[in-house]
Amino acid sequence: MSAVQTPRRFRIPQFGAWLGVGPFFLFAVLFLIWPTISLLVGAFQDKDTGGFTFSNLLRLWQPSIQHSYMLSIEISAASALWGAIVGLILALAVLRGGLPDWLRPTLMTFSGVASNFAGVPLAFAFMATLGRLGFVTLLLRKVGIDIYGAGFNLFTFMGLTLTYLYFQIPLMVLVVTPAIDGLKREWNEAAEILGASQFQYWRLIAFPILWPSILGASLLLFANAFGAIATAYALTGSFLNIVPILLYAQIRGDVLHDPNLGYALALGMLLITGLSNLAYLYLRARADRWIK
Amino acid sequence: MNGTKIGAWIAATLGTLYFLAPLIATFEFSLRMRRGEYSFDAYREVFASGDFQASFLYSVVQAVATIVVTTLIVVPTAYFVQLRLPKLRGLVEFITLLPLVIPVIVLVFGYIKLYGSSSILPLTATETGSDALLMFGYVCLGLPYMYRSVETALRSIDVRTLTEAAESQGAGIVTILFRVILPNIRSGILSGAFLTFAIVIGEFTFASLLDRPAFGPYLQLIGASRAYEPSALAIMAFALTWACMGLIMLFGGRTPSAAGKR
Numbered sequence: 001m002s003a004v005q006t007p008r009r010f011r012i013p014q015f016g017a018w019l020g021v022g023p024f025f026l027f028a029v030l031f032l033i034w035p036t037i038s039l040l041v042g043a044f045q046d047k048d049t050g051g052f053t054f055s056n057l058l059r060l061w062q063p064s065i066q067h068s069y070m071l072s073i074e075i076s077a078a079s080a081l082w083g084a085i086v087g088l089i090l091a092l093a094v095l096r097g098g099l100p101d102w103l104r105p106t107l108m109t110f111s112g113v114a115s116n117f118a119g120v121p122l123a124f125a126f127m128a129t130l131g132r133l134g135f136v137t138l139l140l141r142k143v144g145i146d147i148y149g150a151g152f153n154l155f156t157f158m159g160l161t162l163t164y165l166y167f168q169i170p171l172m173v174l175v176v177t178p179a180i181d182g183l184k185r186e187w188n189e190a191a192e193i194l195g196a197s198q199f200q201y202w203r204l205i206a207f208p209i210l211w212p213s214i215l216g217a218s219l220l221l222f223a224n225a226f227g228a229i230a231t232a233y234a235l236t237g238s239f240l241n242i243v244p245i246l247l248y249a250q251i252r253g254d255v256l257h258d259p260n261l262g263y264a265l266a267l268g269m270l271l272i273t274g275l276s277n278l279a280y281l282y283l284r285a286r287a288d289r290w291i292k
Numbered sequence: 293m294n295g296t297k298i299g300a301w302i303a304a305t306l307g308t309l310y311f312l313a314p315l316i317a318t319f320e321f322s323l324r325m326r327r328g329e330y331s332f333d334a335y336r337e338v339f340a341s342g343d344f345q346a347s348f349l350y351s352v353v354q355a356v357a358t359i360v361v362t363t364l365i366v367v368p369t370a371y372f373v374q375l376r377l378p379k380l381r382g383l384v385e386f387i388t389l390l391p392l393v394i395p396v397i398v399l400v401f402g403y404i405k406l407y408g409s410s411s412i413l414p415l416t417a418t419e420t421g422s423d424a425l426l427m428f429g430y431v432c433l434g435l436p437y438m439y440r441s442v443e444t445a446l447r448s449i450d451v452r453t454l455t456e457a458a459e460s461q462g463a464g465i466v467t468i469l470f471r472v473i474l475p476n477i478r479s480g481i482l483s484g485a486f487l488t489f490a491i492v493i494g495e496f497t498f499a500s501l502l503d504r505p506a507f508g509p510y511l512q513l514i515g516a517s518r519a520y521e522p523s524a525l526a527i528m529a530f531a532l533t534w535a536c537m538g539l540i541m542l543f544g545g546r547t548p549s550a551a552g553k554r
Contacts (some may be wrong), residue, residue, distance in 0.1 A: 014376065015376070018377070019382065020369070021368065021384075023368070023369075025387075027365055027431065032401075034406060035403050035406045036402050039405060092300075093301075094301035097296060113533050116487075117529070117533050118313070118528055120496055120511040121529035123527065124511075124515055124522040125314040125317070125523075128321035135320050135321060136317055142516075166311070185527070226395070229462075229496075229497055231398070247397055247398070249451070251401050262407075266397075266398045270395070273395055
């Protein structure tokens with residue numbers, strides 16, 4: 001560094017720089033790290049003696065909590081899988097499908113908005129669309145399709161997944177676009193010259209290169225859905241007992257009758273979102289080697 | 293027209309249908325309040341409601357306070373990390389990514405455990421304390437986006453030369469940060485600020501669990517008790533998100549994404 005060659009270049013001393021970053025670290029410790037660690041510690045504490053124990057974690061395996069985790073994982077996985085597939089197809093269609101150029105900025109802008117349009121208002125929008133008296137429900141009934149008669153209900157697994165897709169698909173589009181842009185035209189041309197069909201190019205070249213990005217993005221979508229609560233709460237109340245809603249009820253009124261079991265529940269959530277985010281970052285780092 | 297192109301058109305059309313249908317449906321529903329004809333009655337009801345005005349104002353004030361505090365924390369940090377403490381870059385980046393990894397519901401649980409009424413620092417015991425705690429929570433939510441946009445903006449200017457020039461003119465560190473650096477990275481701060489605003493304005497989990505009279509819990513309450521107003525509010529929320537994104541592109545020229553805000 002040039003600062004080493006000319007030691008007294010800046011008048012602000014080194015401790016001044018440390019003072020400048022001080023508030024950031026103080027904030028991080030007080031409002032990010034300490035609260036989280038405090039929960040993690042609580043998850044390993046006995047509720048009566050405060051001594052170290054694994055019993056809180058082991059008690060997560062009771063049927064009702066296990067059911068919550070399974071439901072959360074299923075909804076997050078379904079919305080991540082469909083979000084990734086549809087988002088990828090949409091991005092490929094607009095970026096590489098030979099469609100008019102103005103579609104690209106339109107899709108990107110809309111994805112920026114829609115991936116941020118979540119929570120309570122999104123639940124309202126889907127009630128007005130696919131609720132019992134929703135616009136699309138009534139429209140379909142007019143043409144003879146009764147979706148509620150056929151067993152559809154917005155306030156179920158399928159309805160919630162369909163609602164989550166409204167922010168999952170746009171997020172996928174935003175995350176996977178750089179990877180698709182990273183596919184160089186020369187690779188396609190080279191494959192063509194060597195006699196490969198378009199199908200072979202996609203199967204043997206493009207898809208293997210995109211694969212880490214697709215997998216990573218899916219994991220990001222999974223974590224994104226797993227931590228979500230506002231949309232589900234506004235849509236289904238506590239009808240679908242996913243982990244965030246169970247945790248919400250626990251914070252509100254200690255429904256588990258055991259604060260430390262609540263901390264263990266939070267630890268489980270953190271573990272799942274943490275691991276999927278880590279895997280996403282690892283896969284993105286791998287994928288970036290191609291995009292450069 | 294070849295097969296690829298036809299497929300692409302089908303995908304784009306289906307996508308457009310899926311994304312437009314809820315918007316059209318919600319808008320149509322919000323106009324149905326008066327029997328037999330379309331009207332803006334639902335919007336009028338919402339705007340006239342004292343709870344709407346109070347909760348919206350509360351959330352706007354929270355958002356502005358959040359933006360100011362986030363800027364004050366992030367700008368000096370990103371500046372000193374770039375100029376004097378490059379060794380800290382990895383650690384600082386890791387910390388700014390934490391709010392994307394820790395679910396909001398877990399973080400607020402930690403706050404209530406740590407700052408609840410029976411703890412060492414009982415912030416939730418007073419109104420002001422709770423308001424401050426909510427704001428610090430929102431600073432966490434905005435941190436990843438603010439840090440990234442400020443850092444990108446700092447990279448695009450010559451921080452070293454600007455600092456040396458200002459110092460040779462006798463400027464102190466506060467003057468350098470606020471009168472030299474800050475104006476040069478204004479676009480980065482603004483795009484981070486608008487994204488933070490979009491996240492904070494309708495936030496539900498933090499506000500609800502800290503019992504604050506914010507816009508998010510108000511929305512939820514209306515959803516549970518009214519028929520047409522929720523649709524009007526959803527349209528307004530969507531328009532607000534559009535406005536924020538529009539302003540970001542106006543100032544920053546990039547497509548923002550806020551993964552993990554849910």
